[in-house]
Amino acid sequence: MSEKVRKEEFKVSGEDLLRKVKELIAEGNVRKLTVKGKDGATIVEMPLTVGVVGAVLAAPLAAIGAIAALVSECTIAVEREEK
Numbered sequence: 001m002s003e004k005v006r007k008e009e010f011k012v013s014g015e016d017l018l019r020k021v022k023e024l025i026a027e028g029n030v031r032k033l034t035v036k037g038k039d040g041a042t043i044v045e046m047p048l049t050v051g052v053v054g055a056v057l058a059a060p061l062a063a064i065g066a067i068a069a070l071v072s073e074c075t076i077a078v079e080r081e082e083k
Contacts, residue, residue: 004082005031011075017068018061024078034077035064043067043074 012020017035024030025048033046044067046060067074 006080006082008078008080009075010078011073013073014068014071017071017074017076018065020076021061021064024076029080029082030078031081032079035067036075036077037071038073040075043071 010020021033021035024033030048032048035043035045037043044060044063
């Protein structure tokens with residue numbers, strides 16, 4: 001069985017960033033999350049693998065929370081697995 005990767009992008013305000021990232025992680029089929037600034041530059045990149053849980057995500061989520069306080073608008077690029 002071959003797996004396809006689908007890419008999506010979401011534009012969010014800084015205040016919605018952490019909520020959206022947590023929502024995407026909870027969906028479970030996300031392979032990689034990239035947060036980009038308004039200018040398109042990558043701010044943070046998080047590869048996600050099956051089995052990644054709470055404690056492992058605590059530091060990256062704290063960093064994303066700090067970034068959210070600094071940016072007014074950003075883009076979340078998502079790579080999803082499709083079977």
